[in-house]
Amino acid sequence: MNNIKRFYIENAAYFLTSVTKDRIEIFKDPRYCAIMLVTIEYFKLILDYRLYGFCIMPEHLHLIIRPFGKYNFSYIMQMIKGSFARKLNKINGNMGHIWQKSFYDECITNSLQLINKLEYMHNNPVKAGLVNTPEEYPYSSYNHYIKTGFPPNPMIEIDIPEF
Secondary structure, three states, rough: OOOOOOOOOOOEEEEEEEEHHOOOHHHHHHHHHHHHHHHHHHHHHHEEEEEEEEOOOOOOEEEEEEEEOOOOHEEEEEEHHHHHHHHHHHHHHHHOOOOOOOEEEEEEOHHHHHHHHHHHHHHHHHOOOOOOOOOHHHEEHHHHHHHHHHOOOOOOOOOOOOO
């Protein structure tokens, strides 16, 4: 995974997945989930990207983002992962890696693909047996979509929403 070649399309959205080192379930601790959410929100403002969805699983993280500024999704992930790791190490008095070295990415080219990735991501906690329904899981964007009514019809081309 160290030499993954990234493919960038300007103004495209990306489905990103990052896994913790040795798949340690650090996000079973709600405090660490809260820190991750604050980190994502902070860098959203600093690095100029839109967040379309997220799901924080016990040992991995899913994000759907769309960079708009001068920073690409690789740099954004580097900043999110690095900042979170420094915070967690400081809290625990540790040093070392929190994350696997790289992450997976997939370009999202249309609204139907976005809906499919959101459904996959939001159903991940159910599939893992953490909850019975997606709305029970507090560390995903599922409930935001329920409140806003997105998407109205997956067969209609729509602008990708922004949080």
